Amino acid sequence: MDFRLSVEEEMLKGTIHQFAAKEVAPLAAAVDRDGVFPAKNFKKLGSMGLLGITVPEEFGGAGGTYIDMMIVTEELACACTATAVAFAANAALFSDNLARNGSDYLKQQYLPGACSGELVAGIAMTEPSTGSNVMSMQTRAERRGDHYVLNGSKILITNAPIGDVFIVYAKTNPSGGSDAISAFVVDKTFPGFHRGRAFDKMGWRGSPTGELIFDDCIVPHENLLGSLNRGTDVLMSGLNSERLAMGALSIGLARGAYEFSFQYAKDREQFGQSLIGFQLIQDKLVTMAMHVEMARLLVYKGAAMMDQGTRGRDANLLASYAKLFASEMSMTATTEAVQILGGYGFTKDFPVERMMRDAKINTIGGGTSEIQKMIIMRELLEEQHR
């Protein structure tokens, strides 16, 4: 067991840290205020070869590891959540999944663009009437000749208002339980692909969220991702990396709030001394620092297990522990950061109010905290029966 990053990983962390401090952080307030996609940062991440960080080099990726993915996500989220989400949607949700499950045709068709940043990508599971209970989705795909016809809609989808390509899940076998759904790579150029409304949101404001509508949408049969009626395999194979990426994003956000409030506590004086001299303030900062480190142990352990090829129960359990702990921790840490800044923390003059707003969705997206607890309990009960 070795908890240190390798020399190469430290170098990657240093490079992204510098890029985030110099180019990403200065734009973060405007990205949030104006609710605009951080296109400049996204393009730069593409040109740095990071948007397909785990994708093999032959398809335009960096051939990196899940640990690398966590490092990049954490460093970006420390500076600007919207940029970290833009990275994770392409690198973790779309490209990583396509690289693992796609045919050579699909990989050649979409991975180079998604890795370079030419294509903005995403995944679409959630529907107006099915969120946590994803298997009860209503969107249907029917085979007709050499193509599938998709009908239905997806809601609350990251990048829906601007994206070029999405992994979309639809029912192909209404009578089958775990054999009911299939995954498709759906391109915005396909006839019958439409965008619905975009949402105005509390946080993640620079990450566009919206609706996708499929109205007799024609999807060529070669755009089926994985096997017919085995969409659950594709979905499940992507969930752990998605949850770990959300964990890393939560760590970065909490770390950003901790670092800012630590410095503020040193600079601000009340009762003739710095805030940092008060034990009640020290208690908050100690708890934040310790919780960030605890979350990092879980998230990076989960990523290391994925890199070592661990799948199934142990990997699922750890991904859920990591996502649950890190996301809840990011909400608590950012709230405490606002408290340390007092009234100023509540204003938009300082970044901690944005961080607190950005943290809330971490406990909801990628499976809510309640759903993570259900998964964990199911695994613990199974263990009892063995």
Ligand SMILES: Cc1cc2nc3c(=O)[nH]c(=O)nc-3n(C[C@H](O)[C@H](O)[C@H](O)COP(=O)(O)OP(=O)(O)OC[C@H]3O[C@@H](n4cnc5c(N)ncnc54)[C@H](O)[C@@H]3O)c2cc1C
């Ligand atoms: C900014 C943003 C980005 C998103 N991006 C994407 C995306 O890219 N792709 C995508 O597919 N989806 C995306 N989502 C959707 C997100 O994954 C869902 O919001 C989430 O899975 C919860 O589903 P829901 O909102 O329908 O809530 P519901 O499922 O309706 O749940 C509502 C509440 O009930 C609780 N609950 C539900 N079932 C149970 C139960 N059995 N026991 C106890 N409590 C329960 C939930 O935990 C929650 O607190 C995004 C959402 C947001 C806000």
